[in-house]
Amino acid sequence: MSDALVAVLLGLLLILAVGAVRAADLLVAAITLGVYGFVMALTWAAIGAVDVSFTETVVGAGATTVFFLAALLRTSRRRSAAPGRLRLGALLLVTAVGTLLVVTLHALPPLGDLAAAPSVHVSPRYLEGTRPETGTPNAVTAVVADYRGYDTLMETVVIFTAGLAGWLLLTREP
Amino acid sequence: MIERHDSTIVTTFVRLLVPLAQLFALYVLVHGHESPGGGFQAGVILAASYIVLALGLGREALDRRVNERLCLALASGGVLIYVLTGIVGMMLGRALLDYAALPLPVTPARARFFGILFVETGITLAVAGTLIVLFCRLGDTERE
Structure with missing residues (x-):
């Protein structure tokens, strides 16, 4: 997809x-979030990561918003204090880190570069193996649930543990 | 407590939307091998369908269908399904999470296909159960 579209989306x-x-x-x-x-x-x-996009839609745009709204039901719509004055130290730190990121940006390979390190390391192995080894056309699913199944197991445990912790905190007698 | 919405338009729409959303969640889960999506997204959509139900038809409508114990059981059951699918391979002398070792009467590639489906189902249950139970607690204003 065109760079212009991505630029507009990033600006937004x-x-x-x-x-x-x-x-x-x-x-x-x-709601803005x-x-x-x-x-x-x-x-x-726009940059071709459809599975990530799907997850972001259901979690970032959907579930997170509803959870914020549910939290607002229990609390108040008002901020405890109006957005305060600019803090100089924080501004300097953010500017410094931002500058560092922009300056080092050129070291990243261009999007979709077949000669880049990630594209020549394990990716060909996964892309070639997905169909014969797992019978799964969607390579993302095969990588997430099979090749890197251990990571996903731990992610599932993390989600469950985090949810359980949240539930216990909300269940506690006030 | 989240009350039932006053508008007939909203309640009717929710009645239509919830079964469709749940069907779509199932589709996303079982079609994850072919198209974008998978267990995680399916779990969130499944949880969202129940949240929409609570927002449209009120908290009682949600409580009639699921309760906290059931959601917690589903969430733990989901993690358990994932772990067991992984451990079966280990018990049979292969590596952890090697789905080719699952005792299914199919080729190794097909066994991995089903292994992926099993763990994705586990993820769906874990995510959906966790999100519903959290929403129930967050939306519960009575107890304070």
Whole structure:
């Protein structure tokens, strides 16, 4: 997909992120964050990562927003304090890290570069093996659930443990 | 407590949407081998269908269908399915999570195909159960 589209989406993300942080009404902030998740999903789709885009849509734009809204039911829509003045130290740190990222950006291989390290290391092995070894056309599924099944097992345990911890915290007698 | 929505349009739409969303979740799960999607996305969609149910038809409608114990059991059961699928291979002398060792009367490639389906089902249950139970607790304003 064209670079221009990705640039527009990234610009939109920046605006939405600032909007979500600065919104005085937390309901507005939560919805803005949901829109941010949706635009993020569009960005993933635009650069060809469809599975990630799907996950971002259901989790980032869907589930997270609903959970923020449910949390607002129990608390208040108002911020405890108005968005305060700029903190100079934080601004300097963020600017420094941002500059560092932009400066080192050129070291990354171009998107879809077949000669890049990730494309010549294990990826060919997975792409060639997926069909004969697992009978699964979608290589992402085969990698997530089979080749890297150990990682996904731990991720599932992490989600379950995190959910259980959240449930226990919310169940606790006040 | 989340009340039933006043508007007939909303409640009717929710009645139509929930079964379709659940069917779509099943599709995403079993079709994950061929198309984008898989256990994780299916689990979130399944949980979302119940959350929409609660938002549209009220908390009682959700409580009539699922409760916390069931969701926690499903979530733990999901993780258990994943772990057991992995351990079976180990018991039969192969590596952990080597689905080709599963005792199925099919070729190794087909066994891996089913192994993927088993663990994806586990992920779906774990994710859906966890999200529903968290939403139930978060949306529960009565207890405070």
